[in-house]
Amino acid sequence: MAEVTSPAKASPAVGPEKANTRPARGSRPPRPNYKHIHRFPFPLNVQPVLLPPVIPHNPVSIISAVLSYLTFLISPPSQEIYSAYFDPATSSIHVTDERAIRALWERGFFGKGNLSRSEPSWLEREKKRRGLLGGQSSEEVTRKRRAERRELKLERARSERLLIEERLKVEAAARESGRATPSTDGVADATAITIEKFSVKKAMDAKYRESREARLRTAQNGEPVPAPDASSSANGKSVRFSSVAEEKEVTSTSTIPLQDSSSTYGDDVDADDIFENQEHLQISNEEAFFLVYGLGVLRVFDREQSSAIPASSLLPLLRRHSYFPPNDDSAKLEPDDPFMLSYVVYHHFRSLGWVVRSGVKFGTDYLLYNRGPVFSHAEFAVIIVPSYTHSYWSQTEKLKEYAAAKQARSWWWLHCVNRVQAQVKKSLVICYVEVPPPVDSSQDIGTLLGQYRVREFLLRRWIPNRTRD
Known part of the structure; x- marks a missing residue:
């Protein structure tokens, strides 16, 4: 069913002058080893019986094979059964045990965090927000990239507006003096160069690092962190925008300083004792029944009765709750x-x-x-x-x-x-x-x-x- 595509053509060799312009690998944080984390397709402990080779003329090999088989029969590999509970108010199934959450997500990508977009990572993001862990979460990286893109568009709009005003001034001065309208090729070229300048990501990264270092220096000196000026342009001129645009720009680019966690909680307090994990794994009804009936690695409990629901009773329960509002038991x-x-x-x-x-x-x-x-x-x-x-x-x-x-x-x-x-x-x-x-x-x-x-x-x-x- 998948479409087969031909391999990409080999790219030409890159010279040393071009290779030096690439960003260094050490500048990016190392990615997790997803191949090792998600190496199991399902939350099952599959251990095949590996018998030693049997040599007919060697009785010791036969005894070794029998002992290995008996050991596997006496103490077979154990399969951990995870627990979840069914919430009739929301017709959904939740997993609250942290160990079960990591196992179900890392082995098959079952469910989603109720406080996250996909992977349950609220606790890690909260620790990074409070300064207890280094690095940036995926949501923070996405938010930073979107802020840079928004700033790029605003800078491009400022440059285009400034160039249009300059061209209008030149044309107005030419009309007042009675001369012919001057050529605007130079202005057009300047417009293209300016737009290309602000389209380069390196320039934006340099500007972002410069502004961040300036804010850090200001914060270390004890002075209030100034908000970025929405009306200042790249070449020092002022450009006026509408109140709605200025409000959006200030809201998106302003930074709120976080409180130092070490000064508040002390150095001897463990990060896990400050706050508990408020996120649970929410799995769909189809995923839950597949784990219960198809794999046998999950037990769904009823909150009201505090007892495990067998698969024969779970199927009609989920079928009734597939409607809104849920059907009665007599339906x-x-x-x-x-x-x-x-x-x-x-x-x-x-x-x-x-x-x-x-x-x-x-x-x-x-x-x-x-x-x-x-x-x-x-x-x-x-x-x-x-x-x-x-x-x-x-x-x-x-x-x-x-x-x-x-x-x-x-x-x-x-x-x-x-x-x-x-x-x-x-x-x-x-x-x-x-x-x-x-x-x-x-x-x-x-x-x-x-x-x-x-x-x-x-x-x-x-x-x-x-x-x-």
């Missing part, structure tokens, strides 16, 4: 419940080795990652569409109308979704789930899931400037 379970359709697709792609994450930010049901979100972007976006091809759904007119209403999609909807995926460079996969006729919900879970079928349909938008060959 009949339908074969096209939202949870059943989504879990069948989730289990299907997880079994094929894909890392399945929520695709709500792109207007889809799921996103498929080849290895995980820390390694690369998602290649495919999945849309789930129920399909009623079984003969049961065409027996009566009422069932035909019900099936047609459930699987109806408009071309406008398909065009909008496909356009979004093309802009973010993802291929749209439409998954048709064959819905079986209603059956007894008390039967075995494996038999129930085996009645569903998944058909994949890859839809790629043709873009002329990307597919010219």
Whole structure:
């Protein structure tokens, strides 16, 4: 299903004069070894039985093999079972144990931090914000890059406005003196040079470092940290902006000094004792049932009864809570419940080795990652569409109308979704789930899931400037 691309052409050799202009590797903080951290695809302890070689004419090798096999039978490798609890108020499942949080995230990318965008990193970011840890978090790096980009746009707007005012002054002076309108080629060249100047990232980095060092020196001398002047330009002239633009600029570039944690808490206080981790891992219902039924590494507890919910009782519970508001216990379970359709697709792609994450930010049901979100972007976006091809759904007119209403999609909807995926460079996969006729919900879970079928349909938008060959 993935598109095979040809390897990139080898780049020409770089001379020593160009190689010296590259930034040094030591200037960037070292990245974590994600290959080692996420080396396990699932939170399972898989230890195959490795028997020593058996040599027929050597009885010692036979005894060694038997002893190894008996040792494995007597003390098999233990599998840790993690705990989570089901919250009926929000119809979600939460994990609060820090050890379980790290294991579920590092081994399969299950869930997300409720105070983070993806990886549960609130505690680390809070320690860095209070000065207890060195370095910068990913959110801080993103915020810095966005601030630099915003400052670049403001500087470019200032330079363009100054050059326009200079050109208007020259033209006005020429009209007053009665001479012909002077050529503006020099002004245009200056405009291009100035815009190119402010488009260079090195110049922006130098300006950012200079302003930061000036603020640090001012703060060390005990003076108040001055806010950057929104009306000052690069060449010393003043430019007036609207009140809304000035307010946005001052708000985005102003810096609030943080309180020194060492002076407040003392040097003998441990960082973990200052504040506790207020973040928990929130896993989707599909992920939770896959961990409970598919892998057997999770136990979901009920907050009200404080007892573990077996898989046979967890499935109807999640099916009822897939509606809003949740259905009553006496309500009949339908074969096209939202949870059943989504879990069948989730289990299907997880079994094929894909890392399945929520695709709500792109207007889809799921996103498929080849290895995980820390390694690369998602290649495919999945849309789930129920399909009623079984003969049961065409027996009566009422069932035909019900099936047609459930699987109806408009071309406008398909065009909008496909356009979004093309802009973010993802291929749209439409998954048709064959819905079986209603059956007894008390039967075995494996038999129930085996009645569903998944058909994949890859839809790629043709873009002329990307597919010219």
